[in-house]
Amino acid sequence: MSKAKFNLKVYSERCKDCGICFEFCPKNNLKPGKDGAPEMIDPEACTGCKLCEYLCPDFAIQVWKDEPEEKEKQKEKGKSSRKTSQHGG
Numbered sequence: 300m301s302k303a304k305f306n307l308k309v310y311s312e313r314c315k316d317c318g319i320c321f322e323f324c325p326k327n328n329l330k331p332g333k334d335g336a337p338e339m340i341d342p343e344a345c346t347g348c349k350l351c352e353y354l355c356p357d358f359a360i361q362v363w364k365d366e367p368e369e370k371e372k373q374k375e376k377g378k379s380s381r382k383t384s385q386h387g388g
Contacts, residue, residue, distance in 0.1 A: 304342050304343055304364075304367075306363050307345070307360065307362055308363075309332075309361075313358060314336040314355075314359040319356065323354050325350065
């Protein structure tokens, strides 16, 4: 099983470059971007703890788990096999 990957969205119009997210990231995985707003250094290093999101005083950060296309394919495959078994075929 592969490690989960996480995405980071920063609403730069809300970010005031306070630096709280940089200070509290347990993996030191955030750096200031060109506009001063945080950027993720390595998406695979992110643990998804959401400390940056929870501690941001301006609600400028959103973190979510990446759902690979492969999982979607498996879900669809499961749905089609259930339909086949329900119809006896």
